Amino acid sequence: MIETLESTQVSHETLRTIDAYWRAANYLSVGQIYLSDNPLLKRPLRIEDVKKMLLGHWGTTPGQNFIYAHLNRTIKQNDLNMIYVSGPGHGGPAVVANTYLEGSYSEIYPHISQDEAGMRKLFVQFSFPGGIPSHASPECPGSIHEGGELGYSLSHSFGAVFDNPDLIVACVVGDGEAETGPLATAWHSNKFLNPATDGAVLPILHLNGFKIANPTILARINHEELEQLMRGYGWTPIFVEGKDPMKMHAAMAEALDVAIGQIRSIQQNARETGDTSRPRWPMIVLRSPKGWTGPKFVDGVRNEGTFHSHQVPLSDPAKCPEHLKQIEQWLRSYRPEELLDENGRLRQEIADLAPTGDRRMGANPHANGGRLLRRLKMPDFRDYAVEISQRGCRGIGDTHVTGKFIRDIVRLNEEHKNFRIFGPDETISNGLEAVFDVTQRQWNAAIVEDDESLAPTGRVLEMLSEHQCEGWLEGYLLTGRHGLFNCYEAFVHIVDSMFNQHAKWLKVTSELPWRHKIASLNYLLASHVWRQDHNGFTHQDPGFLDVVVNKKAEIVRVYLPPDANCLLSVMDHCLRSQHYVNVVVAGKHPSPQWLTMGEAAEHCAKGIGIWDWAGNESSSDPDVVMACCGDVPTLETLAAVSILREHLPDLTIRVVNVVDLMRLQPKSEHPHGLSDSDFDALFTKNKHVIFAFHAYPWLVHRLTYRRTNHANIHVRGYKEEGTITTPFDMTVLNDLDRFHLVMDAIDRLPETGGRGQRLKALMQEKLVEHRRYINENGQDMPEIRDWEWSARS
């Protein structure tokens, strides 16, 4: 069954110890699901010993206990640096049982002690209000992967081993999870791994055959197809299949020895010879029954080996005495008296199977990455400043400027190998081409003549899968490193749900004192909604921000720097920060530059502010506030202000620019929120505010609805109008252009009288002229293309 010549022998005695360890973990798992008392079954089981609400999942648990016990043996024997990723959902009972058995659980939670009293608490807390969930949740030591949402285990595992040459991640992939898209493409991660400078992932595809109520695809194709699939993905599969425990122990022990042997041999070869060409890494296919060792039948229906074992197999002991009897038989089938001493502690000869100290998978520092976090070395972002010869001078594209800053971050941290850039083939397209001056795209598939910036090692990872980019980066961050995900704004929605889960992970871990803070997850969304000139409607969606701000205020930050110097300041801040999700939206096309570096740093530190030089207010309140957030809205707002000041010189205008979107929220809602008095000082208590916003306009209303002056805030933003057209026409289609903004202001300012109405008429003429011009010429009018900021009043 095992396809190898280099098999090793594991003694029968060791196999018996593994079996005992497995039984102990199974016992503790069933105990978690069922017992509120009588944890050692010192007396016959009574209904009072059983939890009133039976919640939890058994199906995947015995298989994961089996794997964990075998990994313990292998780690100890080979002194491996290994962590465990539990891909199948609902593996909670297994990882909790095992970290408890190895001692790492009680070290973190001393009240869950390794004795009868602690075991009782261990059982009671599981799936209990105020207790712990049934996944490999953040509360569980050794976990970097929750498993609540399926599909990301392999991506997280690869993220963990990049730049960790000694680390092996044992990644259990559920056969349900394997049907998801993200997992199906994650097998290709092996084309991005360097065997010399990265660690290894050992995938263990766990074919227990069923999901919630269905068989799984990979369990229902024949052996030949499954083997071809894994080989086609570039892996060497080792099959372990069956259900007889002792035969399976022998097969699994041998499979692991073969796999570890192959990993070591691949790594040794690459590291000694420098030959880093892509190896065929080993992986294990473990086919074992769902709900293995659980009840064979429940109420006359087959349970072990079917989807009926997915949750709680015997679900109604209160009403059905037969269930209670079966639960007791099931628990006693593990012969707990052989495994645990009378105080409930695992017998030493069994406990010795597991490694000790930080080699325990529940105590490995890589699984609590903040412990390993080293601050990034950062150049002074001010050194990359754009010279502002005059307000509004044309830059080279804001992200291109930041690209040089990031290039030097790459360079400065080359030694520690703890910074990476991820993107779906868009790092150049997003304007970060400068990084390729100092590094390459890491790529381990074939390289041919004429390829550019591809190499076996490099700081940039590009695969056309936003899921992979996100999953790799999350794994990289969770193991204590730093990184950046650059992505088209519209398509970052592809990872909405992954973002949700990571934000939830950060929220929960921030409340666990033993979890050290990790580096922030930084998104750079260049190629944004307003500049999809050649891509059109499908590439226009600024709604990721709406998804982000739904998450806990302590975790999420959103920045929309208006120019290159502001972007530098913001990126510097984000890359230094910890335990946030930072979303930065910035442009890549040549666009006006407004603030000197000093002004930008000050403006970004405040996150919001009045641009005195753009407005013309005196000491009293202005007549109108022109607010803007985002690079394109800032341009259109300043162009509108320029028109207003020229044509209505008596009007006093205040210009407010927003970089840190969270400043708009009340302080009670977000730590960055402005106090009401500060907000009122900026936006006035009663003047009209014409607000040009980068994203969907109602997001501003959602953030400001409690503010004094909210009824006077009028927001323009993207409203799902667009196609392939000119950059300026995109703003026209969404009423965000300078002409509309001027008209909006006049509509709110009846006191502008006849002059206002004449200016409005002029604006309408301009819009007609614009439409005619682009229809004839396919580009914007010269007065738009060549526009320069001036404040003539």
Added chain:
Amino acid sequence: MIETLESTQVSHETLRTIDAYWRAANYLSVGQIYLSDNPLLKRPLRIEDVKKMLLGHWGTTPGQNFIYAHLNRTIKQNDLNMIYVSGPGHGGPAVVANTYLEGSYSEIYPHISQDEAGMRKLFVQFSFPGGIPSHASPECPGSIHEGGELGYSLSHSFGAVFDNPDLIVACVVGDGEAETGPLATAWHSNKFLNPATDGAVLPILHLNGFKIANPTILARINHEELEQLMRGYGWTPIFVEGKDPMKMHAAMAEALDVAIGQIRSIQQNARETGDTSRPRWPMIVLRSPKGWTGPKFVDGVRNEGTFHSHQVPLSDPAKCPEHLKQIEQWLRSYRPEELLDENGRLRQEIADLAPTGDRRMGANPHANGGRLLRRLKMPDFRDYAVEISQRGCRGIGDTHVTGKFIRDIVRLNEEHKNFRIFGPDETISNGLEAVFDVTQRQWNAAIVEDDESLAPTGRVLEMLSEHQCEGWLEGYLLTGRHGLFNCYEAFVHIVDSMFNQHAKWLKVTSELPWRHKIASLNYLLASHVWRQDHNGFTHQDPGFLDVVVNKKAEIVRVYLPPDANCLLSVMDHCLRSQHYVNVVVAGKHPSPQWLTMGEAAEHCAKGIGIWDWAGNESSSDPDVVMACCGDVPTLETLAAVSILREHLPDLTIRVVNVVDLMRLQPKSEHPHGLSDSDFDALFTKNKHVIFAFHAYPWLVHRLTYRRTNHANIHVRGYKEEGTITTPFDMTVLNDLDRFHLVMDAIDRLPETGGRGQRLKALMQEKLVEHRRYINENGQDMPEIRDWEWSARS
């Protein structure tokens, strides 16, 4: 190169015609990218003939033109019913060129006539403001798949062929797209296809080797691995590899004959013998150079066969005369004078290669699915009504009731086979088990003893991939059928981006008179945020609604029925509707029933209304409005009202329930929006409104910020607090529970005085009691579990 014994011969003459057709399409493609005039090159090319803004994508185009020409020959020869799905992004020039050549384009757009004048317009409109995008956009006849966002071509194709036994979808899969997760798992769709009752998908994996700036993975693994991968996915690959046009024509023609032969033989066998066991369907791997036939070098850098050909190879003819020269040479290399007559019409002997009438891929009715749409036969939803013995009587779980209604829709439409249910293994979990009384899960992988509800044909498709469910359903709807996607609320975020694209597709097609309306995309989100008792925090996310309401108001509808009778009424409405996206959020757990069928139908028709029987107002305005939206918020609101009415009998309370969320928006913003006077009549102009909401609370503010009484609307909803706990405790953690709602009301009603304060103190005690009780018992207090509605005042 072709792996088959049954090869056929295509005459050399035919191959030459195919080549001519291909050259014509290539000529028209390059023309679209470059030319504003001189479409037939009747004079030497001048810079004035070239567009000022050069936008578009060449890289994928010649390969797709190659495929389309070969498909034309095959369709005509075999009288195939075939449509074309363009998976690679930016195949716009190819599909536009080909539908123009075959005549379907000019039939829809008569001004783009098949002559020199029309050709000039065809060229000018491409990637031009007000023109057409560079994808296979909705504007292009024959398209059901835009391709702007990558990854869904195969899923759409399979959706199209379910229940269309005569249809073949030729699906071009880009090798960039093939890296995405959704595409990587979509290959497994063959495990769900019935060769007798469904049609066939012929995937053509187009390995042109490059993405935007990178090679692709599948082009850089060796032949053996690629073949293993495709075989592992269950396909039989046929390889066509090379770059010499005439050799490639011969190979491709033969490959298609083999593939079509295999498809027909598989279908014939299944249909004649009844053996529907899973066949190995054929697929084609076409390896050809990116930018094939384009310039070999540009500015000294290799272009054809590299990623440099991705967009516009010669990008600056205005400044670089050499570019202009090369453009002309490139265009003339296709020898247009051999292909087009002097009026610009394709010569008849070449045009004859293509099929005619509805066999043309641009005219096939399946690609304009509304043409084939047949109304669903619907039973009377009132027949499934829940008897309301008294207000608040406990139901069996709302979706379980609707399950029977849907079961009978399945039954009634069995004959026409135009209704399907899609879900990621959750149809039973979401409460729709009744459908398995009359149908099965369609499944074509192995079936073994003890399997339940699996069969080669069935109306339910379940794969653990939300992407697949969504993609299949979209393909099914786009080809003129009906369906339902049932999904856990939290995990529907996985398809946020697919929803975005489908909503955009619906918006654009609704503006094209020749595009017939299709059935709505219906989501049933059961297993919602408030009832994740055993799944916890990762399964709690009601934010899909925020994503949905960002899209065009004409397209999106959101319903939150409070009980089973309302759910029946809503589902009836949604399944009859066209060209919307309907999102329905409903519960599956036993919960109180409020409205008789008659009341429910009336309430849902209005979408919002006062529940007189719950409040106690007299003719004048009430003291407070207690509003609710969603089943759990409605329960907690009514429980709060019950407490308020008992303890503060002098208080007059109005209860408003919202089913149709869009009613909250102003009429100007959404067609369902209430007028301001109607809104004021419900919510008053100045009374406090305590609003209990299903999702994130700020969504209500976003919808109502323009309303008269907005400042008095106080919303409770999910605020990212939760874990494994009791159902009621979930509401407590988010301040949405009855006790908090009572306290909220009292806080806003100082006139309740000492009695109010005493009630508030009582509520605080209740919360303490609740916390203590669940900590001790792991379940809710009896007074919560056994609560029954009563209005004692």
